[in-house]
Amino acid sequence: MTSLSARHRDGFTLMEALVALAILAIAGAGLIGATEAHIDQVRGLQNRVVAQWVAENRMAELSLQGGTPTDGTDRVDMLGRSWRVEVEVRPSDDPDLSMVNIGVTPVGARGAAAKLTGFVDRQGGSA
Template sequence: MAVPARSPARPPSASILWVAGRGNGPVPRPGNAGTQIEEAGFSLIEALVALAVLAIATVGLIRAVESHIDSTRAMERRAAAMWVAENRLAEIQLADPAANASETDLLGQQWKVEIARTRTEDAGIDKVRIQVFAAGERSPLASLDGFVEGSRI
């Protein structure tokens, strides 16, 4: 009595799992005694470790970008405060009545301006120190010293 031939698509026994492999035919899965296979790709653990490394690197990158943005904003505020101080010194030199105002608006932000005048050894020249504060802050963002005619303040 002849045994019918099995189709190559079916595994020879139920105890061995078969997967499509490289080469001429199916390759047995690991766990079967005496069989060796080549596996391509990543295991789940390897993929999770790679994702964890990427997540940690991304957090570090985001923190670096946030720090850069904060320092850029601070530099922008200091530059705007210096513009306010320079404008106020120009107003004083032009004997503009607006130079005596203690608050001003520039770039959509309110600024508090403090002006201190001191006499110099030259009777016709006064030293002016202008300090600019952001609204509600106690430390100046900009301080500018300049000289004006003694009668200009």
């Protein structure tokens, strides 16, 4: 025969269950916050990679055009997003080369997600 006090020790008390639920709720909220931060970091990395591709594509286009590239701003759509591409051309020490700075920014955002500096041969072909 079990006594009354022995039966009460078989399970959790209401207070113990509430404390356990509170700990789980706090841990769950922390896990959700960490997951959101990770998703934001991955999204930022994805934006920088795509912006770098846009910049490299623009550099290749300028290299293939031949002649002296010109300054300008353009809009490019890539992977479902719109990007603002700013091209700045400067002379270099070599008269056959132009130094090209390319900045790529998501449309509606501030600050360039990627910057690329390279040289374009004024006769056609990249350096």
